[in-house]
Amino acid sequence: MRALKIKPRPAAVACVLALVAACSPAGTASVRRPGTPSSGSPSTSASPKITRHGPPGERPRAGEVRPVERTSGLPPVISSIPTRRKVVFLTIDDGWEQDPGFVKQVRDQRIPITAFAMRDAVEAKGTPDPAGGPGKYVGAGKWGYFRQLRNADVPIENHTLTHPNLRLLSQDAQRREICGSSQVIRKELGTRPTLFRPPFGNYNTGTLRAAKSCGIDAVLLWTATVQPGGKIAYQVPDKRLRPGDILLLHFRPNLARDFRILVDKIKRRGYELGNLQAYLAAMAVDR
Numbered sequence: 001m002r003a004l005k006i007k008p009r010p011a012a013v014a015c016v017l018a019l020v021a022a023c024s025p026a027g028t029a030s031v032r033r034p035g036t037p038s039s040g041s042p043s044t045s046a047s048p049k050i051t052r053h054g055p056p057g058e059r060p061r062a063g064e065v066r067p068v069e070r071t072s073g074l075p076p077v078i079s080s081i082p083t084r085r086k087v088v089f090l091t092i093d094d095g096w097e098q099d100p101g102f103v104k105q106v107r108d109q110r111i112p113i114t115a116f117a118m119r120d121a122v123e124a125k126g127t128p129d130p131a132g133g134p135g136k137y138v139g140a141g142k143w144g145y146f147r148q149l150r151n152a153d154v155p156i157e158n159h160t161l162t163h164p165n166l167r168l169l170s171q172d173a174q175r176r177e178i179c180g181s182s183q184v185i186r187k188e189l190g191t192r193p194t195l196f197r198p199p200f201g202n203y204n205t206g207t208l209r210a211a212k213s214c215g216i217d218a219v220l221l222w223t224a225t226v227q228p229g230g231k232i233a234y235q236v237p238d239k240r241l242r243p244g245d246i247l248l249l250h251f252r253p254n255l256a257r258d259f260r261i262l263v264d265k266i267k268r269r270g271y272e273l274g275n276l277q278a279y280l281a282a283m284a285v286d287r
């Protein structure tokens with residue numbers, strides 16, 4: 001087993017730990033992830049065109065995020081970040097469509113996102129996830145798009161090989177899906193996923209055991225999905241953004257346009273975009 005990198009911080013906000021079985025979206029807990037490596041020194045002078053280095057997004061303040069203990073030894077299941085700060089996190093799944101404008105947008109505007117790549121989507125095999133909208137396979141079949149994202153400081157994480165309902169699979173079959181995905185990402189991109197998102201949000205204890213054996217540190221769910229046009233579909237009755245929300249988008253046509261609308265909306269509501277990896281690191285607890 002790999003050792004967890006620990007960055008405990010003082011307490012702040014209560015949160016709930018959900019480690020097993022039910023697909024509760026309320027889980028939170030610890031994680032290791034140092035964020036993508038800094039790409040250089042923190043230059044502040046020189047050309048005004050040069051932006052600051054390192055992964056983009058707001059980072060937790062001292063004491064903002066409470067480290068969460070876990071006792072089972074399995075990867076925690078996280079659907080929101082326990083903070084009171086008006087900060088939300090953007091995640092994007094699958095990879096059926098590869099809008100080139102989106103990479104430029106993320107890179108030039110330093111927008112923090114985390115991508116969960118699914119092999120069959122990226123390689124345009126099989127049928128798109130219905131939740132992702134109609135797929136036209138624009139540019140699919142290529143990992144180069146995800147290399148560009150990786151080079152724009154986007155962590156590329158694990159979303160299985162074939163997008164199955166993991167609850168219907170044995171633990172061994174789940175392991176093949178999760179470990180297989182990590183191997184493909186490592187081969188194609190040279191990075192090793194430490195986060196896993198189960199397709200449809202479906203998982204069970206076998207998923208957590210399998211994920212752990214594949215080197216996954218945390219299972220990431222979400223609190224709201226973003227539909228075409230940048231419309232947010234909340235999973236809570238009051239239909240408002242909440243501090244620590246994790247938003248789920250899909251790689252779909254016109255992503256750059258929808259994303260622009262979404263980011264404007266989030267900022268208008270007084271929210272900032274957080275660096276998920278930095279927040280997860282602040283939540284980490286060894287054990």
Ligand SMILES: [Zn+2]
Nearest residue numbers: 093094129199
């Ligand atoms: Zn998916």
